[in-house]
Amino acid sequence: MGRAIAQQLKINRLMKDEKKPIYEEKSYRLLFPMSFKVYKDRIEAYFCPIKYEIPISDIVGIKIVEKVPWWVGWGLRIDLWNKILYFVYHHGKCIEIERKNSYWRKVVLSVGNVDGFLKALNSLKSNQ
Numbered sequence: 001m002g003r004a005i006a007q008q009l010k011i012n013r014l015m016k017d018e019k020k021p022i023y024e025e026k027s028y029r030l031l032f033p034m035s036f037k038v039y040k041d042r043i044e045a046y047f048c049p050i051k052y053e054i055p056i057s058d059i060v061g062i063k064i065v066e067k068v069p070w071w072v073g074w075g076l077r078i079d080l081w082n083k084i085l086y087f088v089y090h091h092g093k094c095i096e097i098e099r100k101n102s103y104w105r106k107v108v109l110s111v112g113n114v115d116g117f118l119k120a121l122n123s124l125k126s127n128q
Helices: 002-019 114-127
Strands: 023-027 034-038 042-047 050-055 059-065 075-079 084-088 094-099 106-109
Touching: 023 114, 034 114, 042 106, 059 114, 094 114
Parallel strands: 084 106
Antiparallel strands: 023 034, 034 042, 042 050, 059 094, 075 084, 094 106
């Protein structure tokens, strides 16, 4: 009986670890919270009240965008003609994620720590 309980505790701990993000970043620059999280199976972008998830298996490519155009603005923005979704709280260096199976072909995330975000994504690719 003690062995079964120990095994169940181990399973619960593993499930709890799966729910923890590998990378997490929050910003409160625009009065509304914006956050970016990288999990083992997905990337999550949140701008109050919208939560957008990108499955890791759906990512075709990732590149660094040196500067987001000024006309994009701040917050959650859409470009209907090019099918780009923007989560922007600064206009500096950002991450552009290209997807294969989604209406939004590209998603731009203005993460504050571009290198940390890419390191988290690369660690996922090396584990798969």
